[in-house]
Amino acid sequence: MVDDMKVVVNQRLTGVIMKTDIHWVLTVPAICSDLAKQFMRQAAVKAGITTESLTIVLEPEAASLYCQHLPVNTTVTDGSLTKSQFPPGSKYMVLDAGGGTIDITVHEVQSQNTLREVRAANGGDWGGTMVDKAFENFLIDLVGETVFDTFKHSETEDWLHLSRAFELKKQAAGAQSEGNVTMHFPVSLNDLFETENESKLCIKDAIVASKYGKTVELKRDKLKISHSTIGKLFEESLEQIVQHLQKLMKDERMADIKTLLMVGGYSESLLLQRAIKSAFPGIHEVIPQEASSAVLRGALIFGHNPIAVTERVLKYTYGIAIYQPFEDGKHPESKRMKTDKGDCCRDVFGNLIKKGLSVTPGETQVRKQYTTGNKKQTGLCFDIFISEEKTPTYVDDKSCTKIGTIEIGFEELDDIPGRIVNLTMLLGGTEIIVELEDEKTGNKVINTAEFWG
Ligand SMILES: Nc1ncnc2c1ncn2[C@@H]1O[C@H](COP(=O)(O)OP(=O)(O)OP(=O)(O)O)[C@@H](O)[C@H]1O
Ligand SMILES: [Mg+2]
Structure with missing residues (x-):
């Protein structure tokens, strides 16, 4: 993509664009883990983008920014949206409904150029492709799994045509309720069905006899599907989204939310818009006309x-593996370790910072001291973990995932245990920085972007 972009830019512009003339903004979903963000940065660097000329932006933040810059008359719900609808102090929910994921974040406008994250991103995989999957299942209901699988694999071109045709019907769904939705039924699918059934059964009769007997009809190569059957394909995805939103709205922090910004391609769906409007009558939906490109446009702005995001809510508890003095009965024998300070229990989850806390990006949030357990110890190594739990017990609990390691070595060794290492951690931006300092010498180790993963 980087190469393609350069080709396009050089074709269209006279004069030479230097590498240093370009600043790249790469957007990632807010529910992306820190690890995934690091991965994106590494990928960008591999593609020839220098770290200094790259900003990683969370998608709902980009979308928010775009919507704050919307001119009057560009929203679908009503033409009255102006910037004043986002005065400082106002809270709103951003729903980014894409192909794969539904990403929900709550923002509060602090001033014209700052935002505060009120609730950490969350959501699930109930996006537009869930409807595509429902369409596949509908076809399986009509022709059977074996025929459908063969069709998909051996008649891929026809399958692509059919999926593209469905994409258009999906986008139009909800606009009409009279008549039927008509789609071309591929001859190859018909042939495969007849071969499978040894020509004893034709697909037309099979449909009449199926549960779609009254709502679907095949006439020559035209498949006529009732609007309600098309609507049913959206049902599960819509239900999941509405239920999830309902659960979120129950939270008291959400009580004063009056506005829902709907962005992402799936937000353009009339069925999704209607489902949300009827489930939340008191909420004002703002849907920019270019919902599907709101993130892209926002990234450009x-x-x-x-904009500065002044506060973020932590999605995980961060911690490191530490040793604790061994207590019989409390700690498992399998974790017993001998050190010069006595028996210890290893793999204990040492909390650095807890999930749910609001943090200010760019400020150091964690300052901790650790000491060595052995004499002549040559260094200290920390495995860093995240957890969905607020207070996990051991780092090998199910909820924990190791996100990286940081290590500091000592040049002159001490004759007694207890050498002090200071750990600081800075998080809440789109990345995390951990630093270790050997207190005795002042030597420091800072993690680099490449260090995670
Ligand atoms: N008018 C429309 N009606 C219904 N669905 C639509 C419409 N326009 C686009 N979509 C659906 O929106 C999805 C694509 O949205 P978008 O481009 O926001 O996704 P994405 O950002 O690539 O995915 P993700 O956010 O999950 O990574 C597709 O499933 C597409 O079918
Ligand atoms: Mg998206």
Whole structure:
């Protein structure tokens, strides 16, 4: 993509664009883990983008920014949206409904150029492709799994045509309720069905006899599907989204939310818009006309005029593996370790910072001291973990995932245990930085972007 972009830019512009003239803004979903963000940065560096010329932006933040810059008359719900609808102090929910994921974040406007994250991103995989999957299941209901699988694999071109045709019907769904939705039924699928059934049964009769007997009809190569059958394909995805939103709205922090920003391609769906409107009558939906490109447009604005996000809510508890003095009965024998300070229990989850806390990006949030357990110890190594739990017990609990390691070595060794190492951690931006300092010498180790993963 980087190469393609350069080709396009050089074709369209006279004069040479230097590498240093370009600043890249890469967007990632807010539910992306820190690890995934690091991965994106590494991928970008591999593609020839220098770290200094790259900003990683969370998608709902980009979308928010775009919506704050919307001119009057560009929203679908009503034409009255102006910037004043986001005065400082106002809270709103951003729903980014894409193909794969539904990403929900709550923001509060602090001033014209700053935002505060009120609730950490969350959501699930109930996006537009869930409807595509429902369409596949519908076809399986009509022709059977074996025929459908063969069709998909051996008649891939026809299958692609059919999926593209469905994409258009999906986008139009909800616009009409009279008549039927008509789609071309591929001859190859018909042939495969007849071969499978040794020509004893034709697909037309099979449909009449199926549960779709009254709602679906095949006439020559035209498949006529009732609007309600098309609507049913959306049902599960809509239910999941609405239920999830309902659960979120129950939270008292959400009580004063009056506005829902709907962005992402799936937000353009009339069925999704209607489902949300009827489930939340008191909420004002703002749907920009270019919902599907709101993130992209917002990223562009961000590149020219970055907003500061003043607070973020931690999605995980961060911790490291530590040793604790061994207590019989409390600690498992399997974790017993001998050290010069006596028996210890290893793999204990040492909390650095807890999930749910609001943190200010760019400020150091964690300062801790650790000491060595052995004399002549040559260094200290920390495995860093995240957990979905607020207070996990051991780092090998199910809820914990190791996200990296940081290590500091000592040049002159001590004759007694207890050498002090200071650990500081800075998080809440789109990345995390951990630093270790050997108190005796002042030597420091800071993690680099490449260090995670
Ligand atoms: N008018 C429309 N009606 C219904 N669905 C639509 C419409 N326009 C686009 N979509 C669906 O939106 C999805 C794509 O949205 P978008 O481009 O926001 O996804 P994405 O950002 O690539 O995915 P993700 O956010 O999950 O990574 C597709 O499933 C597409 O079918
Ligand atoms: Mg998206």
